[in-house]
Amino acid sequence: MARIAVTEDISIDEDELSESFVLASGPGGQNVNKVSSAVQLRFDAAHSPSLPAEVRVRLCALAGRRLTKEGVLVIVARSHRAQERNRADAREKLFELIRRAATPPKPRRPTRPPAASKRRRLEAKSVRAKLKRNRGRVREE
Numbered sequence: 001m002a003r004i005a006v007t008e009d010i011s012i013d014e015d016e017l018s019e020s021f022v023l024a025s026g027p028g029g030q031n032v033n034k035v036s037s038a039v040q041l042r043f044d045a046a047h048s049p050s051l052p053a054e055v056r057v058r059l060c061a062l063a064g065r066r067l068t069k070e071g072v073l074v075i076v077a078r079s080h081r082a083q084e085r086n087r088a089d090a091r092e093k094l095f096e097l098i099r100r101a102a103t104p105p106k107p108r109r110p111t112r113p114p115a116a117s118k119r120r121r122l123e124a125k126s127v128r129a130k131l132k133r134n135r136g137r138v139r140e141e
Helices: 051-065 083-102 115-133
Strands: 003-005 010-015 017-022 038-044 072-076
Touching: 017 083, 038 083, 051 072, 051 083, 072 083
Parallel strands: none
Antiparallel strands: 003 010, 017 038, 038 072
């Protein structure tokens, strides 16, 4: 069982990845109709023993529409003519996604608006209110 290092702390077992090859659209001439050069890489993100729990949750959130209902991450690579380059591209996309999920998000520090912006906002509101007030019916005095 070969393990693939993704980050310093995370490595994935080769058996957790499954690849299938399909016909690709795009460049390649007649070759595109004969050779299955596009790659569909599948990785069971929801049940992977290689990923820590918090990384798994962030990965599932980052995956978006690429995640199936069962929690399998499907990555399609078809930008190159050669099958090997598409395989490498698909794996790199997966590893980049895992690296992004491995870095925890920075906690948001709540801030308050400065007094000057509050003052500007209230002045703009009063100007607008005055303008609308003057749009009323004309009174004869």
